Amino acid sequence: xxxxxxxxxxxxxxxxxxxxxxxxxxxxxxxxxxxxxxxxxxxxxxxxxxxxxxxxxxxxxxxxxxxxxxxxxxxxxxxxxxxxxxxxxxxxxxxxxxxxxxxxxxxxxxxxxxxxxxxxxxxxxxxxxxxxxxxxxxxxxxxxxxxxxxxxxxxxxxxxxxxxxxxxxxxxxxxxxxxxxxxxxxxxxxxxxxxxxxxxxxxxxxxxxxxxxxxxxxxxxxxxxxxxxxxxxxxxxxxxxxxxxxxxxxxxxxxxxxxxxxxxxxxxxxxxxxxxxxxxxxxxxxxxxxxxxxxxxxxxxxxxxxxxxxxxxxxxxxxxxxxxxxxxxxxxxxxxxxxxxxxxxxxxxxxxxxxxxxxxxxxxxxxxxxxxxxx
Amino acid sequence: xxxxxxxxxxxxxxxxxxxxxxxxxxxxxxxxxxxxxxxxxxxxxxxxxxxxxxxxxxxxxxxxxxxxxxxxxxxxxxxxxxxxxxxxxxxxxxxxxxxxxxxxxxxxxxxxxxxxxxxxxxxxxxxxxxxxxxxxxxxxxxxxxxxxxxxxxxxxxxxxxxxxxxxxxxxxxxxxxxxxxxxxxxxxxxxxxxxxxxxxxxxxxxxxxxxxxxxxxxxxxxxxxxxxxxxxxxxxxxxxxxxxxxxxxxxxxxxxxxxxxxxxx
Numbered sequence: 001x002x003x004x005x006x007x008x009x010x011x012x013x014x015x016x017x018x019x020x021x022x023x024x025x026x027x028x029x030x031x032x033x034x035x036x037x038x039x040x041x042x043x044x045x046x047x048x049x050x051x052x053x054x055x056x057x058x059x060x061x062x063x064x065x066x067x068x069x070x071x072x073x074x075x076x077x078x079x080x081x082x083x084x085x086x087x088x089x090x091x092x093x094x095x096x097x098x099x100x101x102x103x104x105x106x107x108x109x110x111x112x113x114x115x116x117x118x119x120x121x122x123x124x125x126x127x128x129x130x131x132x133x134x135x136x137x138x139x140x141x142x143x144x145x146x147x148x149x150x151x152x153x154x155x156x157x158x159x160x161x162x163x164x165x166x167x168x169x170x171x172x173x174x175x176x177x178x179x180x181x182x183x184x185x186x187x188x189x190x191x192x193x194x195x196x197x198x199x200x201x202x203x204x205x206x207x208x209x210x211x212x213x214x215x216x217x218x219x220x221x222x223x224x225x226x227x228x229x230x231x232x233x234x235x236x237x238x239x240x241x242x243x244x245x246x247x248x249x250x251x252x253x254x255x256x257x258x259x260x261x262x263x264x265x266x267x268x269x270x271x272x273x274x275x276x277x278x279x280x281x282x283x284x285x286x287x288x289x290x291x292x293x294x295x296x297x298x299x300x301x302x303x304x305x306x307x308x309x310x311x312x313x314x315x316x317x318x319x320x321x322x323x324x325x326x327x328x329x330x331x332x333x334x335x336x337x338x339x340x341x342x343x344x345x346x347x348x349x350x351x352x353x354x355x356x357x358x359x360x361x362x363x364x365x366x367x368x369x370x371x372x373x374x375x
Numbered sequence: 376x377x378x379x380x381x382x383x384x385x386x387x388x389x390x391x392x393x394x395x396x397x398x399x400x401x402x403x404x405x406x407x408x409x410x411x412x413x414x415x416x417x418x419x420x421x422x423x424x425x426x427x428x429x430x431x432x433x434x435x436x437x438x439x440x441x442x443x444x445x446x447x448x449x450x451x452x453x454x455x456x457x458x459x460x461x462x463x464x465x466x467x468x469x470x471x472x473x474x475x476x477x478x479x480x481x482x483x484x485x486x487x488x489x490x491x492x493x494x495x496x497x498x499x500x501x502x503x504x505x506x507x508x509x510x511x512x513x514x515x516x517x518x519x520x521x522x523x524x525x526x527x528x529x530x531x532x533x534x535x536x537x538x539x540x541x542x543x544x545x546x547x548x549x550x551x552x553x554x555x556x557x558x559x560x561x562x563x564x565x566x567x568x569x570x571x572x573x574x575x576x577x578x579x580x581x582x583x584x585x586x587x588x589x590x591x592x593x594x595x596x597x598x599x600x601x602x603x604x605x606x607x608x609x610x611x612x613x614x615x616x617x618x619x620x621x622x623x624x625x626x627x628x629x630x631x632x633x634x635x636x637x638x639x640x
Contacts, residue, residue, distance in 0.1 A: 034489055
């Protein structure tokens with residue numbers, strides 16, 4: 001029953017017979033497929049007969065094989081090939097397989113665009129993406145302004161839940177990162193400073209760097225990884241499930257309904273998390289200084305006397321902007337999710353990448369502004 | 376006497392050790408078109424997932440060709456899986472591949488066929504479900520019905536001896552749905568493929584099913600078993616009768632006792 005298929009080719013002056021036998025299924029025909037196709041190419045002017053008397057099993061793969069052989073022969077010769085000896089119970093298989101007209105044009109779409117075309121398209125995409133992004137920011141801002149006139153309409157319950165998820169739940173990871181950054185920076189700075197007997201000034205360095213730059217930046221990057229991605233995935237999944245469409249036809253603006261609570265929550269928690277990150281980062285530095293033999297109070301006095309309220313406020317103001325950027329980017333990327341299962345993943349990746357890029361750019365802008373303001 | 380393709384023995388089906396169906400026992404013969412019926416949300420798809428080994432049973436077992444699909448390991452499991460094909464409710468096509476590539480995937484993985492042969496076979500399978508013109512589209516460019524048909528074509532890629540179809544004709548237009556029925560009958564007649572189908576389409580059930588079982592939520596079990604034409608006539612069970620005759624009857628399922636049913640085995 002289960003012998004592998006065999007192909008025998010007999011040629012007389014006016015006919016060539018392909019004699020197939022055995023079990024014609026997907027696994028079996030692998031052996032005879034190339035051979036049979038080759039044989040048809042060499043038939044010449046003789047008529048082709050496909051003899052299936054020895055076939056004891058034929059499934060759809062086998063039927064596809066025979067139909068393929070017939071098609072090859074039809075392309076080559078005007079006379080269609082004869083198929084003989086097929087058991088009657090398998091005849092419907094063959095007719096099913098022949099239902100698909102292989103000669104019609106089911107060709108894949110044209111070749112991929114050339115390098116130049118692709119590059120141009122990519123650049124165009126970047127600009128149109130920027131346009132959409134700016135448009136969205138405008139829409140969110142407008143929604144925020146109109147909601148401020150009527151604060152009762154903002155979904156505060158949602159906002160609190162989101163603030164908890166994005167803020168409170170992020171405390172451990174923010175603490176860990178800030179502590180380690182403070183610790184490592186203090187440690188690295190202490191080695192060269194020791195050569196000048198200026199170890200205690202590590203406190204000044206840690207204090208100013210953490211409060212002005214590292215605290216806000218580390219918090220923002222952690223939030224970009226944690227919350228921007230979550231926002232993009234949530235809203236992206238909602239878009240795929242047509243939940244956004246449902247909101248729209250119910251007359252609820254998705255921007256007000258979904259994006260605004262996220263933006264408000266993120267804008268409120270980013271500065272709070274940053275204050276926390278600042279403290280923990282400075283604590284990380286303290287561990288190093290204390291372990292080098294200085295009293296904790298010396299470290300404290302150095303930090304407090306050196307770091308001004310201006311430094312602190314400058315860092316916190318940045319955080320409001322970072323908070324808006326993170327939430328808006330996450331939501332916009334989620335909103336832009338295309339169709340298909342890979343789309344949510346893509347939207348999430350783009351949310352994280354875009355928000356980190358924007359954080360870096362805006363951090364640079366703030367540095368320049370503060371420099372000219374003399375802060 | 377026909378061979379038994381699937382044996383379900385004392386199967387309690389459910390998630391997280393919570394059985395939603397208890398003590399199911401039935402056999403499915405080789406070459407039979409077997410339909411699992413039941414009201415919405417009664418656990419038909421869950422029972423199907425137990426039968427294909429995706430969820431381990433709460434208790435009891437499912438044997439396919441005498442082998443337990445849940446406990447089988449290594450080559451035994453692989454061989455078993457190649458004998459079954461599953462078309463999921465939502466298609467479950469791989470989004471990153473074209474429809475044709477989706478169907479070529481199992482053929483590439485399990486046979487030594489040359490590339491053009493794989494393509495030809497996959498094309499023929501697509502032709503069976505009238506989807507040859509959509510071969511080079513991505514799944515998210517297809518309509519729901521097309522996706523469903525593509526999933527059926529993929530389930531048939533390796534010519535399995537048992538095909539599990541979860542709601543194959545939901546969302547298909549009547550012509551395509553009837554075409555699918557015809558295809559199922561033809562495959563069953565000429566290849567002896569066993570079909571296990573979860574569906575609501577009464578017309579199609581009457582037209583193709585050899586036997587059906589009907590599951591019910593409250594009793595957590597089978598409330599009727601037999602050829603659909605008989606069930607449709609049988610008035611001894613009002614719920615089943617109303618189900619088959621599309622009467623939104625006043626009788627609630629709780630009011631009758633499953634012991635009374637003649638059709639229950």
